[in-house]
Amino acid sequence: MANFFQDLQDILFLDIETASATSTWEELPLRLQDEWSRKMAQQASAEDSNPSDLYFRRAGIYAEFGKVICVGVGFFHYSTEENELVYRTKSFAEETEHDTLYAFRELLERRNWILCGHNSKEFDFPYLCRRMLINRIPLPSVLDIAGKKPWEIRHMDTMEMWKFGDYKHYTRLELLAAVFNIPTSKEGIDGSAVNEVYYQVGDLSSIRRYCIRDVEVTARLYLAYQGLPGDLEFRVLNLDEEVKDKP
Secondary structure (H helix, E strand, O other): OHHHHHHHOOEEEEEEEEEEOOOOHHHOOHHHHHHHHHHHHOOOOHHHOOHHHHHHHHHHHOOOOEEEEEEEEEEEEEEOOOOEEEEEEEEEOOOOHHHHHHHHHHHHOOOOOEEEEOOOOOOHHHHHHHHHHHOOOOOOOOOOOOOOOHHHOOEEEHHHHHHOOOOOOOOOHHHHHHHOOOOOOOOOOOHHHHHHHHHHHOOHHHHHHHHHHHHHHHHHHHHHHOOOOOOOOOEEEEHHHHHHHOO
16 A cells, blocks of 8 residues: 555646636627637527627636636655655645736646546646637646647546446546545636626635635545545645735
């Protein structure tokens, strides 16, 4: 088990929170307004065709029309001397998306991480790559997968791991948390409310907390896949709180 915990230290668990690029569709440049209308014309039903309303509800899921407002990460450290497992967590949510992504990139370049998220291969990883390029930030090695062989890509996805080859099977993180008896992260807000909380309430602190709770649920789910209990005890260090408490 000690060897498992040592290897566990190489995994960086992560989750991102995204919002529409602007608070309203009307604030978009005209070219992007036109592109959004074209995109939604192919997807919206007749009774749900207002581009402005659709933009506020849906734009955050598209990297071309959204932006990253928070990146939450978590990673484990195992002390052999004290036989203690410590989970460190941190969020990146700066004043601009560029600064958020750049700070996150610096963390990625410090170690040869394995990245792990839930539905991350379909959403988080490509979204991060696209927004980094839009912000003129060079991709870090762990995200720059062009030309790499499958075994060279250091990405894991807890949803993909649950599929067992069933490519049509989508399973929410919250459902798996319930199945494995892992405490919920859905306290206060959930993903559907992020845009409203960000633009209308201006409460980025709540979004940070929600994001890092999701990361911890993902980390606990990964441990559960290894046969460990969903309520496994480990010491949690919130690095955001450590920075806040410094004089």
